[in-house]
Amino acid sequence: MIMSAVTRQNYDAIVVGGGHNGLTAAAYLARGGLSTLVLERREIVGGCCVTEEIAPGCRASTTSYIASMLRPEVISDLRLGEHGLRMVPCDPAIQVAFSDARVVPWWANRERAVEEFRRHSVKDAETFVRVDDQLKKLARYLQPFFLEPPPEIDAKSFYGWNDLFRVGKRFRSISSQEIAQLVSFLTGSLGEFLDRNYESETIKTMILANNVYGKHGGPYQPGTALGMLFHLLSGGEHQLQGFYGHVMGGMGAISEALAAAGRKLGVEIRTLSPVAQIQTRDGRATGVVLEDGTEIQGKIVFSNADPKRTFLKMLPERELPEDFVRAVRGIKMAGPCAKVNLALSEEPRFTGTPPSHTPFERTFYTIVPSLEYAERCYDTAKFGDIPEELWVDCVIASNADDSLAPQGTHIMTCFVQYVPYQLRAGTWDENRELLGDRALRKIGEHAPNVPGSVIARQVLTPLDLERTYGLTEGNIFHGDLSLEQLFFVRPVPGWSQYRTPIDGLYLCGAGAHPGGGVTGAPGHNAAHQALRDWKKGRFKAGAA
Ligand SMILES: Cc1cc2nc3c(=O)[nH]c(=O)nc-3n(C[C@H](O)[C@H](O)[C@H](O)COP(=O)(O)OP(=O)(O)OC[C@H]3O[C@@H](n4cnc5c(N)ncnc54)[C@H](O)[C@@H]3O)c2cc1C
16 A cells, blocks of 8 residues: 555545546646545556556556547646656557458558558548548537536526537537538437448448447447547647557556656555545535545545446435436446457467558457447347457557567457446356457457467456446446437536535546546546635635
């Protein structure tokens, strides 16, 4: 356990949970002058942005595996580069391994990507350029909303009207055609969009492979086109639209850099410190009680845990309004994905990889042969079964960073969807290895040397994501990223501005706007909201 020499029990701010958003919030709070404590239940910080050993000397990004949307502002404000963060753009950004033994790259450079697409359909390559321009433009309208609270929908106060005015101003130059496009991307299905606009099944599959990750719904479900916009928000330190990056040292290097930045600003971090309860007095947060009974006081409390864990487990129900509790219970979770992490005695050899590919270009392989395949996979999982045919996203991280495994050994992390949280028959403890076997079989169809070279295999089912990483129902985004759970209705209507019905309690994790993914945005926004409240003198007579 990391502790200061004298165990202090009184702080301005306590952050429950040391996920990357909790660490981000803590660093900004400390930068704002607040004495800040982070309490993490696990032995390491990072939540689902970690690097962990899965076999002796073999380190893997066990949960999240690609950095795409980490906010450039967070990287520069907290000087994460000085704390060891280094990201290298994935190139190809993605690469699909098809059933007919073709491997098709989507190069990071647009001209090069278009050249590749042209080989499959000249018409589609032109459509791609047109749509990419449209999407990038629309994404730029949405981008500023990422790092600020959504407007209050109940705009009765001056601040509420001001908020709505702020939003309106952003869209004053948008054309009616762009509004129609925006609505269509926000509400339409990816599958229908692709069928309408593209003729080549290869190109449709490439675009599918770049979208709909971790979300409930097959590609023909309304709202799945939204991913195309999300992915074009700029990321990485150079603010590139559509950025995908390998993090040197694995995803945990992001959390380590955030923790180091926080400590430099005065944040105290205690691991192995699970919080049992958030304490309140007269409707106001006053501190926390750890599972071992230790009481720690704070003038304000932040929760980096998901909304269900925060409000249904850490607070007595009687402290919260009934309709609020009902809304929290109704948040759609039921994580539809899993992870299989492998340590391998040799590099996976995906059939069809061009011989000219460098090791770095042999890092990323997505196995999803078609839109129909993905839709069937979701349908099977929707009814509680583990699909025979899975969608697997493989990253041979050791080809991007050879420090992750001893020489000659390789790390391949495999994101798997779709799987049910609730199995129709049996339990996940009984079916964990079945899932691992099915994922490995699918990989073996494309990289035949993989099944025979496994040194270690870690299978993380939705239940394991819940047990180990604290994600309610294994939902990787702290709540599905569907339109009815986004923006001013995230986490629940009326409470999208990080404040909660408990005065001085803020939600700072992925369950808050703008949602999941390794962005640092909810942590950044929640801290700024609290600092504004703090400056107004709202917590002067607090507990500490
Ligand atoms: C398998 C998987 C793959 C993913 N892939 C990607 C990807 O490639 N790219 C990407 O951008 N995103 C990806 N994501 C999503 C992304 O990782 C998450 O949405 C994001 O990391 C959530 O961050 P957070 O800080 O809000 O919450 P979390 O990371 O969930 O952190 C919450 C923290 O709170 C702690 N906690 C909970 N309850 C308590 C308590 N009572 N007391 C003390 N501590 C507590 C938890 O232990 C945890 O450390 C993936 C997630 C998973 C699980």
